Amino acid sequence: MNWIQVLLIAAVVTLLVYLLRSRTNAKAKAWVKLGYVLFVIAAVYAILRPDDTTVVANWLGVDRGTDLLFYALVIAFVFTTLSTYLRFKELELRYARLARAIALDGARTPKD
């Protein structure tokens, strides 16, 4: 086994443990956790047998497994960016409502 394989497997397993330990919002996160377990299994497999990704790539009409992983990464990145953007917008809205409640509480009326 190469050192890089050891490091990569350690990294994904650490992430898995970290994710499985977080307990926020049980229901919504459960699917994410299941998905992540599948991802880790696939990742460990791909790390141990990198040439097999090329076989899958060929099925899909891509030359190298590396390219396939790269395409998947780009899609994942775009998805993450968009969902982060929407999440931020949502937080901004909550933040605006909080600030609005404070502002309305402290309204000042003119003397006359």
Add this chain to the structure above:
Amino acid sequence: MGIDTSSVWIIVPAFNEAQVIGDVIADLRSVFARVVCVDDGSRDDTADVALRAGAHVVSHPVNLGQGAAIQTGVEYARRQPGAAVFATFDADGQHRLKDVVSMMERLSRGDVDIVIGTRFTGSTINQTPPLKRLILRAAASLSPSSRRLGLTDAHNGLRVFGRSVADELNLTMSGMSHASEFIALIDENHWRVAEEPVEILYTDYSLSKGQPLLNGVNIVFDGFLRGRMRR
């Protein structure tokens, strides 16, 4: 004028407008007794100047953007006893009081829920700087809601509306995208809308405070994503 001004609330969102806000509010108060200035987290003394000029003042603890300020102003005004007619009015002095009055007269005819100012009909067309005119017209014709409603100027800060609109209004776009959001809300809630020609006074001050035209890109982008958000 056939309008009971005691039921009218003018909403003035303001961010760092201490230089001009006093005059704008004094001018408004010569006709309308009830003015609420929403100080959007200004770093200067906008709030104090507005209060001294006789406005009610609601201060955001942090800067949120004009859309949020308008929503705050409407929420303040609609809980005041007797409030029936509401108007939004920019703080930088680019609107004319007599335009608000004529828009209120239009609203009082009772066949519409909201009246929006437009720079692009009537006799005032040519006062808008050419590039700005081109982009604003493009914005109006690109927006499906504007087109469907037959509106020519989606980004005019002057709006006059009645109780039904004020009660239902829920602007979620805090920044400058609220103008297109306002139009989309009119469309979604089936508010009856009319346009009234108004004049915009492009002073050096108001031009320097105005949004850069490039901001149109942000507005279009926010419009696309609006539907994706939970509210």
